[in-house]
Amino acid sequence: MMPIKNFILIITILLLQKPIILAQTDSLNVYEIIEGDSMKMYFNKNLFLVEKECCKYTRYTKFSEEGVFYGYFEDINENNKLLGRGYYNNKGQKDGYFEIFYSNGQTQNKGFYKNDKPSGEWEYFYENGMPEKTVIITDKDTLLKTFYDKKGKLKIFEGNGMFKGIVSAYYGYSTTPIYAKGEIKNGKPNGKWTSTFGDMDFCIEEFDSGKLVKGIFPNITIKTNKEYSNKSFLNNFFGKNYFEQIEQLTFQDCKFSNNETTNKYKFDYNKFESDLSNRITQLVTSRLNSNVGDKYVSIQFKIDDEGKPYSFNIITPFGQSFVDAISISIANFTKFDPIYKIMYLHLKFEFSDGLTYKWRYHFSKVPTYD
Numbered sequence: 001m002m003p004i005k006n007f008i009l010i011i012t013i014l015l016l017q018k019p020i021i022l023a024q025t026d027s028l029n030v031y032e033i034i035e036g037d038s039m040k041m042y043f044n045k046n047l048f049l050v051e052k053e054c055c056k057y058t059r060y061t062k063f064s065e066e067g068v069f070y071g072y073f074e075d076i077n078e079n080n081k082l083l084g085r086g087y088y089n090n091k092g093q094k095d096g097y098f099e100i101f102y103s104n105g106q107t108q109n110k111g112f113y114k115n116d117k118p119s120g121e122w123e124y125f126y127e128n129g130m131p132e133k134t135v136i137i138t139d140k141d142t143l144l145k146t147f148y149d150k151k152g153k154l155k156i157f158e159g160n161g162m163f164k165g166i167v168s169a170y171y172g173y174s175t176t177p178i179y180a181k182g183e184i185k186n187g188k189p190n191g192k193w194t195s196t197f198g199d200m201d202f203c204i205e206e207f208d209s210g211k212l213v214k215g216i217f218p219n220i221t222i223k224t225n226k227e228y229s230n231k232s233f234l235n236n237f238f239g240k241n242y243f244e245q246i247e248q249l250t251f252q253d254c255k256f257s258n259n260e261t262t263n264k265y266k267f268d269y270n271k272f273e274s275d276l277s278n279r280i281t282q283l284v285t286s287r288l289n290s291n292v293g294d295k296y297v298s299i300q301f302k303i304d305d306e307g308k309p310y311s312f313n314i315i316t317p318f319g320q321s322f323v324d325a326i327s328i329s330i331a332n333f334t335k336f337d338p339i340y341k342i343m344y345l346h347l348k349f350e351f352s353d354g355l356t357y358k359w360r361y362h363f364s365k366v367p368t369y370d
Contacts, residue, residue, distance in 0.1 A: 028051060029042075029051045029052045029053075030042055030050065030051055030052075030251065032052070037062050037064070038060075038061075038062050039060075039061065039062070039063060040061070041059045042055035042058055043055065043057040043058070043075075043246060044057075044252060044254075045057075046362070047242055047245040047246050048250050048251065048252035049249050049250060049252070050252055050253075050254055051254050053254055054254035055078070056077065057076065057077055057078070057083055058075070058076045059075050059076075059246065060074045060075075060076065061073035064092070066092070068088070068092025069088045069092055070089065070090050070092060071087065071088060072085070072086075073085060073086060073087070073088065075246070079103075081103065081105055082101045083100070083101060083242070084098070084099065084101065084241070084242065084243070085098070085099055086098035086099065092247075093113075093115050093116035094113035094116050095114060095115060095116070096112065096113065097110070097112055098110065098111060098112065098113055098243075100241055100242075102127045104127060106125060106127055106128070106129045108124070108127075109122060109123065109124045109125065109239055109241075110122070110123055111123065111135075111137075118137050118238055119138075120137060121134060121135070121136055121137075121145075122134070122135045122136075122238065124239060126150060130148065130152050131146070133145075133146060133147045133148070133156075133237065134146040134147075135237050135238055136187065137238060141187075141188075141210075142236070142238055143159060143186075143188065144156060144159065144163065144184050144188075144237045145187060146158075147161065147165065149164070149165075156184050159184060159185075159186050159187035159188075160184060160185060160186065162183055162184070163180070163181060163182060164181040165179065165180070165181075166239070167179075167234050167235075167236055167237060168236040168237070168238060168239055178196070178197050178202055179196050180193055180195040180202075180234045181193065181194055182194070182207075185209060188209055188210025189205070189207040189234065189235050190207050190208070190209055191206065191207060192204065192206050193206070193207065193234050195233075195234055197274070197278060197281075198274050198278075201218045201219060202217075202233075202281075203215055203216065203217050203233055203234065205232055205234050205235075207232075210235065212229060213229070214227065214228070214229045215227070215228045215229065215232065215233065216228075217281075219282075244358075245360070250362075252362065253365075264307070264335075265307040265336055265337045267333060267334050267335045268333065271333050272329060272330075272333035272334055275328075275329045275332065275333055276329040276333075276361070279326060279329055280322075280347075282325075283321065283322055284357060284359075293351060294349065294350050295318045295348075295349040296316050296318060296319075296346070296347070297314070297316055297318060297319030297326075297346070297347040298314070298315050298344055298346045298367065299312055299314050299315070299319075299322075299323060299326060299344065299345045300312070300313045300314075300315050300342060300344050300367065301327070301344075301345070302341065302342055302343075303336045303340050303341055303342070303343060304338065307335040307336050307337060307338055308331070308335060309330050309335075309336065309343070310331070312327040312330070312331075315367055322347075326345065326347075330345060336363075340365060342365075343364070343365065344364045344366065345361060345362075345363055345364075346361065346362055346364055347359060347360070348360055
């Protein structure tokens, strides 16, 4: 059992690594001790750590002296319904049975993790409770075993058939899904596959029994960015989940977390994220081979009297080539209360092996990535 004073020290150290916190509040109420090392932590709708007053999700968990989650946890929404549950081992790795739920209480997907990696059979369901797909994950491969359309018609059986549905084409913050269609043979993509992102074409890929032959982005005009063969964007049937975002323990101030401003300055986050995601995909694809590790991009901009962003400047060494494209997304799709005067868009890219990447973003009132 961990002494309360030790737990408070660990949380303090974690938060001190994010300079925005001390600038915004004198005292934080981001967690509550239940008993011993059992506690609950508060998160907003974007899964940032927040104070209790603007909490949308609560994680009931245990927190070790090493500063990691361990043991069984449950994530509950503001209506006291389960968002997800599972187990961490003593190293803070996801390990054991996991389940994610829709807001109506139906299971979204369920399966096992082993040493922080999905393993074995994962089952997916539509929001009405009908089965969607079954994915088999091994150390060497991911196979699509079954797939049903939304009407309940079986389209893929024992790893063979035609797929038309959502894929995890890349990891980002966007809520806009990517739809792909093509043949599945022995659990793997085969032949020509097409895909869409919103109302736009995303990419076209050709496979030979799961092996990518070539891919193309039809909307990109620069040839070096347009064609690729090193990594498939569509051969990924294991759906994205929210656990990694919570595990970041990134703090966000309640005033900004809830977007507390007049209706006059509110904007459609989905439209902004869709446009931003499309631009980032085109920018990053050509640079995958040259980047490994975490990269940060921070863009400063001013707010005019009508709430419109202008005067964009990058303040980080990485990302000079990103400014123009990302600034267009900010200028065209966002508005902010003029009281802020100056705002920042912070992006974090995680390049794992030179072939794949994840990214996330948030707006802030301070120049440091929080």
